[in-house]
Amino acid sequence: MKRTAVRDIMALFAASRAGFMMISYFGYILLTLPRYSNIPAHLHVLADSWQRWDAVNYTRIAQYGYLSQNHPFDPAFFPLFPLLIRGAAWLVGNQGYVIVGIVVSNLAFLGAMFVIYEIAADMLGEQVGRRTLLYLSFFPTAFYFFAAYTESLFLLCTAGCFLALRRRRWLIAGLCGLFAALTRNAGVLLVIPYLYEVWLSREDSSLQLKAIIAESKPLLLRLLPIVLIPLGLAIYMYYCWRISGDPLRFASTQDHWGRHSTWPFVGIWRNLVEIFWLQPFTSSNTAHDLLDLSATLGFIALAIAGWRKLRPNYTLWLVLLLFTALIAPATSAIADPLQSNQRFVLVMFPAFITLAALGVKHPRLHQAIMVFFPLLLGVLSLVFVMNRWLV
Secondary structure: OOHHHHHHHHHHHHHHHHHHHHHHHHHHHHHOOOOOOOOOOOHHHHHHOOOOOHHHHHHHHHHHOOOOOOOOOHHHOOOHHHHHHHHHHHHOOOOOHHHHHHHHHHHHHHHHHHHHHHHHHHHHOHHHHHHHHHHHHOOOOHHHHOOOOOHHHHHHHHHHHHHHHHOOOHHHHHHHHHHHHOOOHHHHHHHHHHHHHHHHOOOOOOOOHHHHHHOHHHHHHHHHHHHHHHHHHHHHHHHHHHHHOOOOHHHHHHHHHOEOOOOHHHHHHHHHHHHHHHOOOOOHHHHHHHHHHHHHHHHHHHHHHOOOOOOHHHHHHHHHHHHHHHOOOEOOOOOOOOOOHHHHHHHOHHHHHHHHHHHHHOHHHHHHHHHHHHHHHHHHHHHHHOOOOOO
């Protein structure tokens, strides 16, 4: 990687992190503390302003373990991220779990930026690589890369797997897949792009039986590391069985959030009904409905647009992630069936590469993105820091 690329990535990372720090400072000082307050805002207090919803669960699990303090739904949160927080906190004397969680998340995002730049620049050029990171860093819900959420770590693991596959580093790809499967259940789906890349790696691309048999041994050696990917899920299933007697405890707990398996179009349809019929633009939930629906439809459109721009494997991965986000909507919990999709799309890095390619080709689109993304990111970050409901 060129020095200029490293410099630009570090500058973008520093600028975006500084922006989030300023938002947390002013959001807490001006909009959260009582008026005319002389209470000083210490570092740990400002860090606590990012301790919201799932971040609370991950840091609690890191500190106390699973099923502690009467939290029976903890197994829904996969173990690698809290394990990293616990290990890093141990290095500093088992303290500051909230700050450590934020640091781990941000370091993972920095690593993901370097990996994704390599992928995008290799496919479509350095300008697309830079634009990809720019759009990713200022996407309206990119503040989850700053908070103690798993988005950064999962993005690093999955993008790392794809880069390793691209460079035919099969063992590294398998290890990245193992870590991804220990971060989120969707990580196990990396077996599909892995198989696709192994098939493409054949020296003889013919489908003749003789050619396939001749290459069976090298293909088998390339396939061996793939077992690491489902091994990650198997390890966590075994752990769930040990602590609860149910190896699928992480799946059965989804009922707590009103998530149930259904057809992929059901969540979108229910969301449209909520917006235009049940609560037509008149409630707080409508804002969430609009954000989640816009993110979902936008990334479906990017999957279609990227079909001819990206390597098929990347579009396949994007489709798989969209499918997992759509088959289990929150249809029975709240009036937001596509709950969290505005966050789930953050890890769909092929879509950001496609958007970057479109932005390079159409300058006015780039200008519109760079007005809309940062403004909405600032607003939603303030909403998050002020402890208003946002997932």
